[in-house]
Amino acid sequence: MLYTRQNIAPxxxxxxxxxxxxKANAIDVRFITPLDPxxxxxxxxxxxxxxxxxxxxxxxxxxxxxxxNLYSAAFGDDVTKRGDLQILKLGSDxxxxxxxxxxxxxxxGILDVFDQVLCHPLTENGAFVKKYVDxxxxxxxxxxxGRVNNKGRYAHDKCIEHMSDGAPFGISSNGSVDDxxxxxxxxxxEYYRYLIDSVRVEITAVGDMDFDKVSAFFARVFxxxxxxxxxxxxxxxxxxxxxxxxxxxxxxxxxxxxxLAFSTGIVYGDKLAVATNVFNEVYGSGTTSKLFMNxxxxxxxxxxxxxxxxxxxxxxxxxAGIMFENEKKAYDEIMLQLEKVKxxxxxxxxxxxxxxSLIDYIRGIYDGTGAISGFIFGSVMTENQKSVDERxxxxxxxxxxxxxxxxxxxxxxxxxxxxxxEDA
Amino acid sequence: xxxxxxIFENKSIGEKYYYKKHKSGLDxxxxxxxxxxxxxxxxxxxxxxxxxxxxxxxxDFTKVPDGIAHYLEHKMFDNEDGTDSFEKFAAYGxxxxxxxxxxxxxxxxSCTSSFKENLAILLDYVxxxxxxxxxxxxxxxxxxxxxxxxxxxxxxxxxxNMLECLYSDSQAKINVAGTVESISHITADLLYSCYNTFYNxxxxxxxxxxxxxxxxxxxxxxxxxxxxxxxxxxxSYNAEKPQVNKTRHVAQFEIAKPMFIIGVKNTDIPxxxxxxxxxxxxxxxxxxxMFGSTSPxxxxxxxxxxxxxxxxxxxxxxxASYGALSGECADPEQIYTMFTEYVERxxxxxxxxxxxxxxxxxxxxxxxxxxxSTRLPNTFTFCMNDGIDFxxxxxxxxxxxxxxxxxLVNKLFRDxxxxxxxxxxxxxxxxx
Numbered sequence: 084m085l086y087t088r089q090n091i092a093p094x095x096x097x098x099x100x101x102x103x104x105x106k107a108n109a110i111d112v113r114f115i116t117p118l119d120p121x122x123x124x125x126x127x128x129x130x131x132x133x134x135x136x137x138x139x140x141x142x143x144x145x146x147x148x149x150x151x152n153l154y155s156a157a158f159g160d161d162v163t164k165r166g167d168l169q170i171l172k173l174g175s176d177x178x179x180x181x182x183x184x185x186x187x188x189x190x191x192g193i194l195d196v197f198d199q200v201l202c203h204p205l206t207e208n209g210a211f212v213k214k215y216v217d218x219x220x221x222x223x224x225x226x227x228x229g230r231v232n233n234k235g236r237y238a239h240d241k242c243i244e245h246m247s248d249g250a251p252f253g254i255s256s257n258g259s260v261d262d263x264x265x266x267x268x269x270x271x272x273e274y275y276r277y278l279i280d281s282v283r284v285e286i287t288a289v290g291d292m293d294f295d296k297v298s299a300f301f302a303r304v305f306x307x308x309x310x311x312x313x314x315x316x317x318x319x320x321x322x323x324x325x326x327x328x329x330x331x332x333x334x335x336x337x338x339x340x341x342x343l344a345f346s347t348g349i350v351y352g353d354k355l356a357v358a359t360n361v362f363n364e365v366y367g368s369g370t371t372s373k374l375f376m377n378x379x380x381x382x383x384x385x386x387x388x389x390x391x392x393x394x395x396x397x398x399x400x401x402x403a404g405i406m407f408e409n410e411k412k413a414y415d416e417i418m419l420q421l422e423k424v425k426x427x428x429x430x431x432x433x434x435x436x437x438x439x440s441l442i443d444y445i446r447g448i449y450d451g452t453g454a455i456s457g458f459i460f461g462s463v464m465t466e467n468q469k470s471v472d473e474r475x476x477x478x479x480x481x482x483x484x485x486x487x488x489x490x491x492x493x494x495x496x497x498x499x500x501x502x503x504x505e506d507a
Numbered sequence: 508x509x510x511x512x513x514i515f516e517n518k519s520i521g522e523k524y525y526y527k528k529h530k531s532g533l534d535x536x537x538x539x540x541x542x543x544x545x546x547x548x549x550x551x552x553x554x555x556x557x558x559x560x561x562x563x564x565x566x567d568f569t570k571v572p573d574g575i576a577h578y579l580e581h582k583m584f585d586n587e588d589g590t591d592s593f594e595k596f597a598a599y600g601x602x603x604x605x606x607x608x609x610x611x612x613x614x615x616x617s618c619t620s621s622f623k624e625n626l627a628i629l630l631d632y633v634x635x636x637x638x639x640x641x642x643x644x645x646x647x648x649x650x651x652x653x654x655x656x657x658x659x660x661x662x663x664x665x666x667x668n669m670l671e672c673l674y675s676d677s678q679a680k681i682n683v684a685g686t687v688e689s690i691s692h693i694t695a696d697l698l699y700s701c702y703n704t705f706y707n708x709x710x711x712x713x714x715x716x717x718x719x720x721x722x723x724x725x726x727x728x729x730x731x732x733x734x735x736x737x738x739x740x741x742x743s744y745n746a747e748k749p750q751v752n753k754t755r756h757v758a759q760f761e762i763a764k765p766m767f768i769i770g771v772k773n774t775d776i777p778x779x780x781x782x783x784x785x786x787x788x789x790x791x792x793x794x795x796x797m798f799g800s801t802s803p804x805x806x807x808x809x810x811x812x813x814x815x816x817x818x819x820x821x822x823x824x825x826x827a828s829y830g831a832l833s834g835e836c837a838d839p840e841q842i843y844t845m846f847t848e849y850v851e852r853x854x855x856x857x858x859x860x861x862x863x864x865x866x867x868x869x870x871x872x873x874x875x876x877x878x879x880s881t882r883l884p885n886t887f888t889f890c891m892n893d894g895i896d897f898x899x900x901x902x903x904x905x906x907x908x909x910x911x912x913x914x915l916v917n918k919l920f921r922d923x924x925x926x927x928x929x930x931x932x933x934x935x936x937x938x939x
Contacts, residue, residue, distance in 0.1 A: 104541045105879045106520070143809055147801045151865055154872035178872055182520075218812045225815050225835065228763035234659045334761045335933060338655040370593035370603070380591070383648030386656055404656045432598070439600025446619035450542040450881045 085468050086459050091302040094311025095284045098459050099294040108290030109452035111174040115283045117315050118169040118251040124258035124266050125274040126171045128219050130160040135215040136205035153192040154178045164256050166317030166395030190292050194300045201304050210268040227257040238340035242499035245330045246344045252396050287459050289452040319397035322346035329498045339407045340501040345399045345493045351465040357477045358485035363392045364437035366424050371436050373420040384413050407502050424490040429483050442475050509721050517898045522878050525721050531732035532708040538716040538883050545622045545717030548884035549629050550613035553705035556678035563739035572692040574685015577607040579698050585642050592632040601625045607683055622719055623727050630731040636702045638695040654684050661760040661930045668756040669770040672926035675752040676745040679827035709737035714884035749774045750923040757929045765931040767839035771830035772924040780894045787823045788903040793915050794821040795866045796858055804849050825893050839929045850920045863909045871904050
């Protein structure tokens with residue numbers, strides 16, 4: 084069995100992973116919420132607001148000093164989309180107690196910080212403090228507007244947004260400016276109570292620490308819970324478009340960003356899931372993929388061109404940074420290479436190196452606490468108890484026919500090009 | 508234990524490395540780690556700043572176009588038999604890459620198996636250049652698009668424009684990738700000239716981490732590396748005045764909110780290695796005290812909501828050194844004024860000993876932390892190029908005294924050392 088997961092409170096699960104090769108430990112608390120335009124801003128706001136002021140740390144200075152005094156421990160939140168879900172992670176990386184001077188316990192200090200943040204936020208009139216909520220809202224609005232700064236990521240996100248036709252999986256993880264503005268201190272406090280009382284929580288602890296202490300601590304944090312419904316799920320993108328949706332966006336940029344979104348219909352746990360990872364390597368991920376070897380190396384059309392697979396939603400994107408006038412050439416080559424995979428035109432070398440690359444990646448997971456935590460969480464979410472060796476064997480068993488079969492599921496859905504300003 | 512091998516150890520944190528010079532002239536380092544991942548970084552002390560050089564004994568200096576070190580890095584992956592080195596690594600599942608900075612060019616791989624085979628590939632392709640006019644031409648389009656990608660990147664422009672402000676003549680301001688124009692002058696002959704000067708094994712280093720032995724490494728070195736006569740490289744670096752070149756640079760991009768970097772120039776770079784390490788540690792503690800997460804300056808900016816993503820750092824290199832404070836804000840000039848007023852206040856009021864001790868301890872913790880990385884050779888190589896032995900760097904941190912802080916503020920912070928680079932939204936237009 085890959086992991087031992089304990090149910091420590093209704094809807095709260097604790098998964099420890101012991102390893103002694105690191106100087107630092109990691110504890111991550113993940114709240115699993117539905118991806119929703121109204122709650123996305125609240126996922127992003129709740130912990131930044133709380134860390135502005137708790138009962139013991141009444142200001143940012145006190146909070147940050149506490150972490151610095153805990154041997155520069157890191158503590159913070161991270162919000163990501165996973166298909167139709169949004170995962171809110173509150174995590175800490177902290178040095179092992181053996182590096183503490185004079186027998187201090189860094190772990191005790193970290194659990195105390197979690198206690199403050201999860202159980203003792205500062206409130207006024209039964210809500211969060213308005214000035215902190217307003218201040219964090221402004222920061223989040225800046226972050227949402229600032230998405231345009233990184234052209235590559237912006238183009239990718241815009242393509243998915245157009246693909247989604249308004250479905251939740253296409254929204255910005257920050258939420259929209261209007262939805263951010265609409266958050267009130269009362270609503271945010273209510274949402275915080277909902278997270279603590281009613282949302283499924285997955286906790287991982289990786290490293291060398293007293294796991295019983297950690298598990299008992301979180302059992303206490305969540306002990307007021309009643310039963311939590313297990314009704315939040317993600318599903319594959321429903322590809323029912325009859326013709327490709329095409330979108331051109333104009334900005335004053337030097338380079339065009341072509342992003343193609345495809346439906347695959349293949350999600351974690353499907354029969355073709357492992358072959359889909361191999362397909363992605365063969366087709367567009369890494370320096371021996373067909374896209375790199377042809378769009379970049381053979382035709383010199385770009386510096387970056389690659390595919391990425393979103394298996395929580397059953398979609399794939401291909402992105403390329405190109406000169407505006409090379410749009411058609413790049414598109415043709417991207418589609419031609421996909422056609423080749425469909426036809427099974429995959430050399431032994433391509434298949435073999437794709438598998439080796441995936442295997443190498445899996446073997447390296449246990450070399451970082453963050454990677455271990457992410458791997459365990461991913462395995463929990465997909466209910467995959469297979470060991471590293473079993474997963475390697477699955478990859479090795481993939482054939483050219485399997486990869487070609489995956490390619491046959493790949494269908495172009497949305498065509499997006501971020502290009503220069505049209506002549507005014 | 509291998510003959511002539513030296514061990515350098517930091518017992519208090521349980522880390523060490525092995526060193527031995529290979530007969531080819533190459534310095535070889537191994538940081539043993541209990542990781543599945545084995546990581547190798549093969550680097551030459553040659554970067555964007557090295558645009559004017561000669562070998563000892565040669566009369567004339569060779570002057571080369573901006574961006575050539577980076578161009579050379581791209582072209583090293585082509586082999587005479589028409590293969591690409593990425594393909595060779597892929598046959599063993601290794602993840603290979605390369606990068607160029609102002610001061611070095613590095614080639615690397617990470618793998619969990621077939622370590623010796625991968626190391627042989629790395630040492631082989633980096634020591635066997637093959638350039639033709641056709642292969643050099645092919646890269647113009649690819650690197651041209653890499654440059655265009657950077658030109659759309661406001662953060663890169665911001666940083667590069669800060670270097671323009673800081674330096675009048677120093678090569679430290681050269682853009683690593685060059686420009687579309689400068690790279691158009693690169694030829695196969697020029698690439699060979701750079702290669703033959705800087706890719707001599709006596710100017711290179713091999714640093715490896717993971718669960719391997721020096722015997723493994725040396726057996727591959729013996730097999731692959733040619734024995735080379737050391738070469739003495741004469742690099743011509745332009746002199747640089749202590750004052751900044753210009754105080755402001757403002758550029759426009761299609762972004763949402765202005766971004767800024769305040770640059771603080773430092774031309775007082777110690778030549779003695781111990782002093783250099785000490786200054787590096789002292790200035791980094793000072794920057795954390797003055798601008799770190801718990802500093803009055805950072806807290807003030809955060810609580811007033813004036814700056815998003817504020818960060819500060821100090822960089823000390825052999826030829827260039829500066830501090831940088833950056834973030835996103837509505838009014839960069841306001842932040843600049845707050846910065847200059849704050850520095851003067853610090854000069855008057857100083858720091859508390861308690862704050863100093865807290866920050867110093869956190870610097871030490873950050874140092875220990877770095878040993879959890881599977882990419883330790885990067886940190887070690889960056890440090891070694893500046894003459895810092897990373898394994899002992901904790902001693903430098905420990906040696907920094909409270910009493911040094913205020914004199915250091917007075918030395919590093921003066922009006923004539925300051926500049927600011929700003930990137931602001933394109934005027935008169937709105938994003939849709």
